[in-house]
Amino acid sequence: MRALPRVRVAAATVLLTLLGACSTTTDPAPGPGGDSVRLPPPGAVFDYQLGGAYPPAGDVEAVSRDRAAEPVPGLYNICYVNAFQTQPGDAVAWWRKNHPDLLLRGRDGEPVVDEDWDEPLLDISSAAKRRSLLGVVGPWIDGCARRGFDAVEPDNLDSYTRSDGLLTEADARDFARLLADRAHARGLAIAQKNTAGLLGAREDIGFDFAVVEECARYEECPDFARAHDGRVFDVEYEQGDFATACRTRGGRLSVVLRDRDVRPAGEPGHVRRTC
Numbered sequence: 001m002r003a004l005p006r007v008r009v010a011a012a013t014v015l016l017t018l019l020g021a022c023s024t025t026t027d028p029a030p031g032p033g034g035d036s037v038r039l040p041p042p043g044a045v046f047d048y049q050l051g052g053a054y055p056p057a058g059d060v061e062a063v064s065r066d067r068a069a070e071p072v073p074g075l076y077n078i079c080y081v082n083a084f085q086t087q088p089g090d091a092v093a094w095w096r097k098n099h100p101d102l103l104l105r106g107r108d109g110e111p112v113v114d115e116d117w118d119e120p121l122l123d124i125s126s127a128a129k130r131r132s133l134l135g136v137v138g139p140w141i142d143g144c145a146r147r148g149f150d151a152v153e154p155d156n157l158d159s160y161t162r163s164d165g166l167l168t169e170a171d172a173r174d175f176a177r178l179l180a181d182r183a184h185a186r187g188l189a190i191a192q193k194n195t196a197g198l199l200g201a202r203e204d205i206g207f208d209f210a211v212v213e214e215c216a217r218y219e220e221c222p223d224f225a226r227a228h229d230g231r232v233f234d235v236e237y238e239q240g241d242f243a244t245a246c247r248t249r250g251g252r253l254s255v256v257l258r259d260r261d262v263r264p265a266g267e268p269g270h271v272r273r274t275c
Helices: 011-018 090-098 125-148 159-164 169-185 196-205 221-227 239-248
Strands: 047-048 063-067 078-084 153-157 188-193 207-215 232-236 252-258 271-273
Touching: 047 232, 047 252, 063 221, 078 125, 078 271, 125 153, 125 169, 153 169, 169 188, 169 196, 188 196, 188 271, 196 221, 207 221, 239 252
Parallel strands: 047 063, 063 078, 078 153, 153 188, 188 207, 207 232, 232 252
Antiparallel strands: 252 271
């Protein structure tokens, strides 16, 4: 997720996700996951529903939802997992109780927190820590597969940039590779979430496509489009950036304008537009 703005999964789903539909719109072309995964078609009409699931509009071909939600039959379904940081609120207490050793701690012994969203970072600083974290996050990915999702979107790949120097890009790359292997073993494609700095490692990690926030604002859309052969879902939060993305995407990106809280349809403040 971007530092600001960043989408947040609906609070009502957080505790459920811790305690614990097949698609027809696919592309047979193999990606890093090989023939075992289904890739989204470039330019698919997209909806980003992390703030709460709701019936997609009739033109929607692909949707991203929290892993506690149900996939939508007939669509390409992407399963959101917060893989590099905790969720806020009750989720923090859950990690403190069950896996306190897997929270990244600063030199003062206290958890290192992404203060924009009050999310402690997970400790991916060693191979042993990464293996232990896979023991937690891996079953979440397995659950996405069992529920009928086509792909997984592991968020906060860029948490190392908020770690006060305690994590490195290599740490993120190595943990992402474990997640990609797990996803592919379960028949899921895996998305690169933001983090343009890791585009060069895309094939080494095993990313199959990308989900990005505000690539127009940060002038990253062309880089993601080239690296992922147009299989990029771009979420914009400002009208001007949305217009820029639509004007310059050349039909290669899936662009959606959402409100910053990604509210469900029918709620005050809900915004959703596509090119």
